[in-house]
Amino acid sequence: MRRLAGSAAPLFLCLWVCLAIVPLAVGAAVSVLQRRGLHVVWSLTPAGYGELAESGRFGVVLHTALLAGLVSLVCLAAGLPLAVWLARSAKSAVLANIVWICLTAPFFLDPAARTLSLRLMLGAHGVVNAGLLALHVTRAPLDWLLFSDFAVFIGLVGPYFPNMVWPITLSVLLIDKALLEASADLGAGPWHSFRFTLLPLAMPGIIAGLVMTAIPALGDGVVPALLGGGRREYLADAVTSLSTSMNYTAAAALATVVMAVLCGLCLSGWLAWRRLSKS
Amino acid sequence: MMHRRSLGRSAGAMLAAAAAGRPLLRALAPRARAAEPPDVIRVLGVSTGALADWSGFERDTGLKMAWTPASDDVGLFLHEMIANDGGDHYDIVTCLSGTYEMLAEQGLLLPIDLTRLRHWQGAADYVRQATPLAPGAASAWSIPYHMNADSFIYAGKALRLPSAPTEISWKLLYDDPATRGRVALDNEVYALGCAAIYLKHHRIVDIADIADMSPSECNSVANFLIERKQAGQFRTLYRSFDEQLQLIAGGEALAETGWEPVARQAQARGLDAAYADTVEGYDKWAQNLMVPAQVKDRGATDRVHAAIDWLLGGAYAAEIAVTQGYVTPRLDLGLSYARAQGWDATRLATISAVAAKGARKFTKALYWDPGFYRNLERYELEMARFRNA
Numbered sequence: 001m002r003r004l005a006g007s008a009a010p011l012f013l014c015l016w017v018c019l020a021i022v023p024l025a026v027g028a029a030v031s032v033l034q035r036r037g038l039h040v041v042w043s044l045t046p047a048g049y050g051e052l053a054e055s056g057r058f059g060v061v062l063h064t065a066l067l068a069g070l071v072s073l074v075c076l077a078a079g080l081p082l083a084v085w086l087a088r089s090a091k092s093a094v095l096a097n098i099v100w101i102c103l104t105a106p107f108f109l110d111p112a113a114r115t116l117s118l119r120l121m122l123g124a125h126g127v128v129n130a131g132l133l134a135l136h137v138t139r140a141p142l143d144w145l146l147f148s149d150f151a152v153f154i155g156l157v158g159p160y161f162p163n164m165v166w167p168i169t170l171s172v173l174l175i176d177k178a179l180l181e182a183s184a185d186l187g188a189g190p191w192h193s194f195r196f197t198l199l200p201l202a203m204p205g206i207i208a209g210l211v212m213t214a215i216p217a218l219g220d221g222v223v224p225a226l227l228g229g230g231r232r233e234y235l236a237d238a239v240t241s242l243s244t245s246m247n248y249t250a251a252a253a254l255a256t257v258v259m260a261v262l263c264g265l266c267l268s269g270w271l272a273w274r275r276l277s278k279s
Numbered sequence: 280m281m282h283r284r285s286l287g288r289s290a291g292a293m294l295a296a297a298a299a300g301r302p303l304l305r306a307l308a309p310r311a312r313a314a315e316p317p318d319v320i321r322v323l324g325v326s327t328g329a330l331a332d333w334s335g336f337e338r339d340t341g342l343k344m345a346w347t348p349a350s351d352d353v354g355l356f357l358h359e360m361i362a363n364d365g366g367d368h369y370d371i372v373t374c375l376s377g378t379y380e381m382l383a384e385q386g387l388l389l390p391i392d393l394t395r396l397r398h399w400q401g402a403a404d405y406v407r408q409a410t411p412l413a414p415g416a417a418s419a420w421s422i423p424y425h426m427n428a429d430s431f432i433y434a435g436k437a438l439r440l441p442s443a444p445t446e447i448s449w450k451l452l453y454d455d456p457a458t459r460g461r462v463a464l465d466n467e468v469y470a471l472g473c474a475a476i477y478l479k480h481h482r483i484v485d486i487a488d489i490a491d492m493s494p495s496e497c498n499s500v501a502n503f504l505i506e507r508k509q510a511g512q513f514r515t516l517y518r519s520f521d522e523q524l525q526l527i528a529g530g531e532a533l534a535e536t537g538w539e540p541v542a543r544q545a546q547a548r549g550l551d552a553a554y555a556d557t558v559e560g561y562d563k564w565a566q567n568l569m570v571p572a573q574v575k576d577r578g579a580t581d582r583v584h585a586a587i588d589w590l591l592g593g594a595y596a597a598e599i600a601v602t603q604g605y606v607t608p609r610l611d612l613g614l615s616y617a618r619a620q621g622w623d624a625t626r627l628a629t630i631s632a633v634a635a636k637g638a639r640k641f642t643k644a645l646y647w648d649p650g651f652y653r654n655l656e657r658y659e660l661e662m663a664r665f666r667n668a
Contacts (some may be wrong), residue, residue, distance in 0.1 A: 143460070247656040247659060
C-alpha cells in the first residue's frame with residue numbers, strides 16, 4: 001500500500017501542476033500582457049492592474065475578502081458550540097436529528113430561490129420591516145435591510161453555516177473521549193479542557209470549516225447579485241463583468257490579485273496556527 | 280435569468296477553439312448536414328422571435344422550420360459563430376444589429392441580396408437605419424426582423440404623471456426629487472447609454488455618437504451617474520427581467536430603466552406601471568437576420584432568401600406584434616394579413632398600436648444601440664467605476 005501511494009504521489013503532483021498550478025501561472029502571465037482587441041500580444045504592460053485601480057477593483061477584492069472573513073468568523077462563533085454540542089452533549093437523538101436535517105436543508109434548495117425569498121423578506125414591504133413597524137421599533141421601513149452589505153452578509157451566513165458545522169462536528173467526534181476524561185481527572189475545568197484539549201484536537205475541522213466557508217463566500221455570485229443591489233461590486237460581479245466585456249488581461253490581473261490575497265490569508269492562518277500550537 | 284443583451288465568453292477560448300477545433304468540426308460537419316433534409320431551414324435565434332406555430336411558414340414556403348432558441352447573449356452568439364463554426368449548423372442566425380461587424384470582418388457572413396426580398400421593398404426609413412449595407416449593389420450584411428425602443432417604467436399614479444403617448448423626460452430617473460432613492464438602473468453598460476440619451480439631448484455632456492462613445496465621453500457619463508448616485512438618487516441596479524418586475528411590484532422602485540414586456544406584465548397584474556414615451560429618445564435595438572457564409576457552399580441561398588422574405592412578411596409581423604409587442608419592418612403587411620384572416624378587433628387594434636408606436640418612437644434621433652461596442656472595455660470600466668463609487 002505504501003509503495004502504491006509512493007508511486008502515485010509523483011503522478012498526482014504532475015496532474016496537480018498541470019491542472020491547477022499551470023493555469024494560475026498562465027493567468028498571472030496574461031495579466032501583464034498587452035491586449036489588442038480580442039487578442040493578447042507578447043508585450044509586457046501593467047495596464048491590466050492599472051484598469052483594476054482605475055475602476056476601484058482593488059477595493060472590491062479587499063471589501064469582499066473582509067466580508068467573507070466576517071461571515072466565516074460569525075459562522076465559527078455560532079458553529080463551534082453547536083458542533084461540540086452535536087458531537088458530545090446532545091442527549092436527545094430526536095433533537096440532534098432535527099438539527100442535522102436543518103443543517104442539510106440548504107444543500108437541497110436552489111441558491112437563487114433561497115436568496116430571492118430572503119429578498120422578499122428584507123424588502124420595504126417584507127415581513128421583517130412589517131414586524132419592526134408593527135412593534136414600533138421603527139417609524140418607516142428600513143432601507144438598509146436590503147441592497148446593502150448587511151443583506152449580503154445575512155444571505156451568505158445562512159447557506160455557508162452548515163459548511164462550518166459539518167467538518168468541526170466530524171473532527172470533534174473523532175476525538176478520543178478518554179482524552180477529555182483524562183483532562184478532567186487532572187483537574188482541568190470545562191474551559192481549560194475545551195481550550196487545551198478539545199480545541200487543538202478539533203483544529204483540523206475548524207480550519208476545514210473556515211476554508212469551506214470563506215472561499216465559497218468570497219466567490220459567491222448569487223447572493224451579492226440579488227441582495228447587494230449592484231450599488232457596490234463584489235468579487236463575483238467584477239469577474240463576470242470583466243469576462244463578459246472580454247477584457248481578459250484585467251480579468252487575469254484580478255484573479256492574480258485574489259490569489260495573492262488568499263496566499264496572504266493562508267500564510268497568516270498558518271502563522272497563527274503555529275503560535276497557537278506553541279502556546 | 281433572462282437578459283436581453285449581455286455579453287460573455289472567453290475570447291481566449293474562442294480563439295483557441297477556432298484554431299484547434301475547426302478542422303475536426305469541419306470533418307464532422309458534412310455528416311451532420313447529410314442527416315438534415317434539404318427542405319429544412321435551421322435558424323439560431325432568440326426565443327422571443329420564434330412563433331409557437333410555424334405551419335403558415337411551411338405552407339407558404341414549402342420549407343420546414345427548425346428554430347433553435349438562443350439567449351440574447353452577444354458573447355455566446357459570437358462564440359457559437361466563430362469558435363463553433365455556427366455557419367455549419369445553421370442557415371440563418373439572428374442577433375443584435377451590431378454583431379454583424381465582427382462576423383463580416385472574418386468572412387463568416389454571406390451578404391443578403393435585397394432585390395430578392397419582395398417584402399423588403401417598402402420598409403420604413405427607420406428600419407433601413409438598422410440595416411448595415413454590404414459592399415456592392417443592394418445587399419446587406421443583416422436585416423432587422425423585430426425591434427423595439429426601450430425606455431423606462433414608472434409608477435404613473437403614485438408619481439401623478441400621465442401615461443403614453445404624453446412624453447416624459449428621462450430626468451425622472453436621474454434628477455427628480457420625487458423619485459430620489461427609488462430608481463433602479465440596468466447593471467450593465469446599457470445604463471451608460473440610457474444616461475447618455477438624457478445628457479446628450481440636454482447638452483449637459485457633449486457626445487458625438489452614443490452608440491460609439493469615446494473613452495472621455497464614457498467617463499463624463501459615468502461621472503454624472505456617480506454624482507447622482509452620491510446624491511442618493513438610485514436604489515439599486517438590476518440584472519434580469521424578474522428583478523425588474525419584482526422591484527416595481529414590491530415598491531422598491533418608482534421608476535426604472537426597463538423593457539416593455541416587463542411593463543406589460545406588471546400592468547396585467549394590475550400594478551401601477553406605465554411605460555414611458557420620452558422627450559429625449561430611446562434605447563432603440565433591433566434583432567437582425569444574418570446568413571452564414573457556408574450557406575452558399577451548400578447551395579441553400581434560394582431557400583434562405585425565401586425564408587427571410589417570409590419573416591419580413593405580414594404573417595410574422597402580425598403574430599409577433601400581438602404576442603410580443605415588437606415592431607417589425609412591414610407592420611402594414613401585418614395589418615393587411617390580420618384583416619384578411621379575420622382577426623378580432625382587439626388584435627387588430629394591438630397591431631395598429633404597435634405600428635403607431637414604431638412610427639412615434641423610432642423616428643426620434645436618439646439612438647440606435649448596436650448591442651456591441653468598439654470601446655466595450657472602456658464602457659465596462661466606467662460602469663465599474665460607477666458601481667464602486
